[in-house]
Amino acid sequence: MSDFDAASFLDRLGLRATRPRLRIARILFADRQDRHVTAEWLADELARQQHPVALATVYNTLHALTEAGALREVRGASPGTIVFDTHTGPHHHFYDETTGELTDIPADAITLQDLPQAPDGKTISGCDIVIRLR
Amino acid sequence: MSDFDAASFLDRLGLRATRPRLRIARILFADRQDRHVTAEWLADELARQQHPVALATVYNTLHALTEAGALREVRGASPGTIVFDTHTGPHHHFYDETTGELTDIPADAITLQDLPQAPDGKTISGCDIVIRLR
DNA sequence: ATACCTGCAAAGTCTTTGCAATCAA
DNA sequence: TTGATTGCAAAGACTTTGCAGGTAT
Secondary structure, eight states: OOOOOOHHHHHHHOOOHHHHHHHHHHHHHHOOOEEEEOHHHHHHHHHTTTTTHHHHHHHHHHHHHHHHHHHEOOOSSTTTOOOEOOOOSEEEEEEETTHHHTTEEEEGEEEEEOOOOOOOOOOOOEEEEEEEEE | OOOOOOHHHHHHHTOOOOOOHHHHHHHHHHSSSSEOHHHHHHHHHHHTTTTOOOOHHHHHEEEEEEETTTTTEEESSSSSSSSEESOOEEEEEETTTTTEEEEEEGGGGGGSSSSOEEEEEOOEEEEEEEEEEE
């Protein structure tokens, strides 16, 4: 299978290795590196694996992982739904309007020129590009 | 005040000139050209002007105006809230994470190079860039 | 006349919160 | 032990829907 050590993974993030978190970490980080999940999908997946976790706990964990820097919230896609991305580095997304699916676009696949100045005393904290597909 | 003719404005869009729509059209299109409104703000504004309109009707009208091409929904900003933009042409946004405020960025202020190909049989239907400010 | 529109309230979707019971360290 | 975490259910924020009554053309 995988030699992913969920316990030390959580440890390194400063998160307690509880049972739900171990299971969630394995689902999210064991194999693929570019997952885009919603809380609901994750809760369903856990249930499918015969290890149901309360939806509230799923949200707690996703937010904890986000604060710890292991996940990133994607804005601008599925309206009304938070999508969590296991790829935390700079990159952008295709959003398929038909299926709701997100696909990564490497950051260097898009060149931004003449990025405008941030107004007054503000700092640019991030830049999301979503290319919608139909 | 303004010489904005809400009745013919709606007419041109193929929308019936009902009382709520006339009021909404005036608020949105009479003066400024770059408004970003939420349904709730608009309902509050109508109430403030002593012409309350049911929230459901506000949503109906905003969606009708969007389908008619007079508004555009902005994605990727305020999570969980639909923002309607009176500026329908191509452009992008600053999103102030502190205030939730949206500001326009002219389309030509950003140059996209090497836009990636859309996958398989898909077409690019739009591109939203949101620059987050802190 | 008649199709469309409005308002109200109820229902829906997604997310967060409160709190007692449980668990990791 | 002891504070963090879980689960459940209830509450919240935002949006949509159903439908009876009203309205523009």
